[in-house]
Amino acid sequence: MNLRFCESCRSLVLAEFRFCPYCGAPMSRGPGLDEALSLPLARIEKARDGQARFAYLAERLDRLEADMDLILSQLDAEMGPAAKK
Numbered sequence: 001m002n003l004r005f006c007e008s009c010r011s012l013v014l015a016e017f018r019f020c021p022y023c024g025a026p027m028s029r030g031p032g033l034d035e036a037l038s039l040p041l042a043r044i045e046k047a048r049d050g051q052a053r054f055a056y057l058a059e060r061l062d063r064l065e066a067d068m069d070l071i072l073s074q075l076d077a078e079m080g081p082a083a084k085k
Contacts, residue, residue: 002034 002015008025017027 004028 003012004015004017004027005011006013006020006023006025007028008020009023011020011022013020013022013027019026
């Protein structure tokens with residue numbers, strides 16, 4: 001279903017109507033609702049993808065930090081008190 005906004009009364013109207021059924025104003029042939037929302041919705045999806053990627057990288061960094069802490073604690077244990085001086 002393709003919808004348009006009436007420029008006069010801002011009501012949603014079926015795209016095939018030549019006149020607004022609410023106020024009688026002639027309907028322009030501008031972009032439909034689907035066309036008008038496609039770019040903003042694409043931007044939202046792109047932002048969500050970026051947020052998901054950021055969360056994935058943050059999780060990987062946390063794992064890397066935990067692995068480094070484990071390695072360093074094992075090195076400290078192997079080298080004993082002499083390594084701390």
